Amino acid sequence: MALQSIEQIPLRGKRVFIRVDFNVPMDERGTIIDTTRIENAARTIKYAVEHGGRVILASHLGRPRGEADPKYSLSPVARQLPGIIGIPVGMAEDCIGQRVAKKIDEMKEGDVLLLENLRFHPGEEANDASFSRELASMADVYINDAFGTAHRAHASTEGITQYVDVVGAGFLMNKEINSLERGTANPERPFVMILGGAKISDKIGIIGHVLNKVTTLLIGGGMAYTFLKAEGVEVGKSLVERDHVDQAQWIASEVNREGVKFLLPIDHIVGDRFDPNAVKKVVSNGGIPPEWVGMDIGPATVRIFSEEIGEAKTVVWNGPMGVFEMEAFAQGTIAIAKAVAQSKAFSIVGGGDTVAAIKMAGVTDKISHISTGGGAALEFLEGKSLPGIEALREKGEDR
Numbered sequence: 001m002a003l004q005s006i007e008q009i010p011l012r013g014k015r016v017f018i019r020v021d022f023n024v025p026m027d028e029r030g031t032i033i034d035t036t037r038i039e040n041a042a043r044t045i046k047y048a049v050e051h052g053g054r055v056i057l058a059s060h061l062g063r064p065r066g067e068a069d070p071k072y073s074l075s076p077v078a079r080q081l082p083g084i085i086g087i088p089v090g091m092a093e094d095c096i097g098q099r100v101a102k103k104i105d106e107m108k109e110g111d112v113l114l115l116e117n118l119r120f121h122p123g124e125e126a127n128d129a130s131f132s133r134e135l136a137s138m139a140d141v142y143i144n145d146a147f148g149t150a151h152r153a154h155a156s157t158e159g160i161t162q163y164v165d166v167v168g169a170g171f172l173m174n175k176e177i178n179s180l181e182r183g184t185a186n187p188e189r190p191f192v193m194i195l196g197g198a199k200i201s202d203k204i205g206i207i208g209h210v211l212n213k214v215t216t217l218l219i220g221g222g223m224a225y226t227f228l229k230a231e232g233v234e235v236g237k238s239l240v241e242r243d244h245v246d247q248a249q250w251i252a253s254e255v256n257r258e259g260v261k262f263l264l265p266i267d268h269i270v271g272d273r274f275d276p277n278a279v280k281k282v283v284s285n286g287g288i289p290p291e292w293v294g295m296d297i298g299p300a301t302v303r304i305f306s307e308e309i310g311e312a313k314t315v316v317w318n319g320p321m322g323v324f325e326m327e328a329f330a331q332g333t334i335a336i337a338k339a340v341a342q343s344k345a346f347s348i349v350g351g352g353d354t355v356a357a358i359k360m361a362g363v364t365d366k367i368s369h370i371s372t373g374g375g376a377a378l379e380f381l382e383g384k385s386l387p388g389i390e391a392l393r394e395k396g397e398d399r
Contacts, residue, residue: 015139
């Protein structure tokens, strides 16, 4: 069942509690380094303001372990938020309590109030019923626009929905769900999935979920060396999950049985040590010296992968192709980013490192959908149920 959207809900005069994801990176002075998550929430906030809601924003920041910690205060967000969304914003000293309730009672239509960090209370992560009810007591309407937290069954993402009569999804939440479903539920073929990152264990669920839908699997990053090891290829000191070699063999056989094209790197950029200043060279499979480390996919692999991407009508990418945070070993990941951007496919990129690589390559505006949720996107791609989304669906079925 489709989620009820904020556009379907009367907001004028209502206390509109919006769960946003303002878990943004900051420097030591409390200046937000990357405002992307705030910018992504702006449309929903502005809509609620323009339609006469008394808008209450709630988010977590960092991991304060259930107690107030100035280091994790949302006050720097409150200071910078008006300049980002173009709307005045007030700040509450807490996220529950009589003083907060009084501030909300005094709000007028179109006012915006940011609550203090939800995780200053242990009841948030514990999904405590009494904490959920206290949050709900401040809301006539609950809107979840924080896809990045949808995989957590917390009080502000799941528990609160049990105590608010009217719930719905914000624009960002709906965009995430619609895009990810388009890319995985019934993708237009050829469907190319690119998987990278350090560990095969992080991606097993995704492979299993898309096996009957995907046309081609492209494997890079550290996880490629576990697959290569499973094929008997010597990989030197490259990262190998030795307790997953047997599983890698099984996955490769299952992929072949399904008739899916399964491509591993055929050449590598290797370093004599894991270091930004390492001596590097290009070698083919089997040519990695015993003490050297695989750091990036090589130029021949880039060509082959890029050709597959160029033929695709759907591309989903999760995980970099190498140690892209070291400039000397970023070229493979950047080349794949550019190949995805240049393709005519509907493209989805998810995962913090992969999104960072897209930005590094300067092709953000050429990707169809960049997911804001790292862990949430990963679990969605695995076909798992996300509590924050299911709570909205269940409430919708009760209407």
